[in-house]
Amino acid sequence: VLLVSTEGAVRVLTLNRPQALNAFTTAMLGQLRHALEDAAQDPAVRAVLITGAGRAFCAGQDLNDPSIKPEFAEPEASDAAAHAASTAEAAGGQAHRRPKPKDIGHLLDHYYIPLVLRLRTMPVPTLCAVNGVAAGAGANFALGCDLVIAGRSASFIQAFSRIGLVPDCGGTWLLTRLVGRARALQLTLLGEKLPAEQAQQWGLIAKCVADEELASVAMATAQQLAGMPTKALMQTRAALDDAMDLGLEDALRMEARLQSQLGYAHDYLEGAAAFLDKRAPHFKDR
Numbered sequence: 001v002l003l004v005s006t007e008g009a010v011r012v013l014t015l016n017r018p019q020a021l022n023a024f025t026t027a028m029l030g031q032l033r034h035a036l037e038d039a040a041q042d043p044a045v046r047a048v049l050i051t052g053a054g055r056a057f058c059a060g061q062d063l064n065d066p067s068i069k070p071e072f073a074e075p076e077a078s079d080a081a082a083h084a085a086s087t088a089e090a091a092g093g094q095a096h097r098r099p100k101p102k103d104i105g106h107l108l109d110h111y112y113i114p115l116v117l118r119l120r121t122m123p124v125p126t127l128c129a130v131n132g133v134a135a136g137a138g139a140n141f142a143l144g145c146d147l148v149i150a151g152r153s154a155s156f157i158q159a160f161s162r163i164g165l166v167p168d169c170g171g172t173w174l175l176t177r178l179v180g181r182a183r184a185l186q187l188t189l190l191g192e193k194l195p196a197e198q199a200q201q202w203g204l205i206a207k208c209v210a211d212e213e214l215a216s217v218a219m220a221t222a223q224q225l226a227g228m229p230t231k232a233l234m235q236t237r238a239a240l241d242d243a244m245d246l247g248l249e250d251a252l253r254m255e256a257r258l259q260s261q262l263g264y265a266h267d268y269l270e271g272a273a274a275f276l277d278k279r280a281p282h283f284k285d286r
């Protein structure tokens with residue numbers, strides 16, 4: 001359910017259940033986490049590109065998964081009698097269908113939380129090529145990547161409210177930061193489809209490109225990232241996230257601390273020397 005390939009220093013992960021719009025099953029979530037871990041451990045990998053097979057990126061949690069699919073208990077005799085007596089409810093046909101309690105939280109604890117933490121702390125940049133609809137956890141997984149490039153026909157749906165849930169997969173944390181409270185509430189309460197072009201205008205994603213250019217633009221961008229000073233890029237990601245919770249002076253001091261550490265590292269010495277020598281740099285820190 002996950003295709004893994006490598007092009008140069010770019011690891012490509014393709015969600016591959018196109019018949020179900022690449023909805024996440026526990027098997028897929030497990031493979032995705034394992035593949036990210038593998039990319040994180042492999043020194044030859046310098047960027048990760050994630051995309052979906054077929055017409056969608058990912059429809060979020062697979063609602064057919066047995067561990068989460070709603071189940072109903074058989075009616076008991078007393079229920080059936082009460083049901084027959086209640087004509088109003090009998091008309092709806094639902095009164096005797098008693099839903100069994102479902103623990104859907106375990107999916108978050110055991111699958112989504114470790115996956116999102118793995119994604120957000122990858123030691124190499126992550127790029128998502130959103131090739132079609134990204135809904136629910138599929139949308140927020142995509143938005144958790146460092147750069148998001150979408151094809152013009154792609155869209156983002158915070159589908160949670162439609163089925164009585166709250167945004168997960170980091171959505172509450174990400175959306176307010178990315179587009180502010182008003183737009184975050186608009187997206188999450190109404191659960192409307194946000195087309196890629198508008199997502200780009202709102203600053204939710206980096207780029208929106210023609211569908212037929214998505215794969216090539218995404219791969220070129222991933223290759224560009226792979227050639228850059230990985231360690232500095234990853235400290236940039238962490239610093240931007242941390243700065244959200246800092247005052248100006250603390251942010252200035254954090255920058256100075258990181259800068260002085262990087263000043264001793266290979267990549268700065270190489271990058272600055274290459275600039276002065278008017279040659280291409282060769283970065284290697286990770």
Ligand code: LHQ
Nearest residue numbers: 020021023059060061062063064104107133135136137159
């Ligand atoms: C699907 C799904 C799907 C199964 C399409 N599951 N089959 C985390 C953990 C714990 C608890 C619960 O939640 C979460 C996080 C979440 O992600 S909750 C949100 C789950 N996702 C959704 O609610 C989205 C459901 N899907 C849709 O609203 C639509 O399918 C979208 C808007 C994504 C696409 O619409 P269309 O382009 O019209 O396609 P479609 O609806 O016809 O879907 C095509 C097929 O894919 C269809 O199967 P079929 O056998 O009829 O061809 C769908 O049943 C199946 N599919 N999403 N999440």
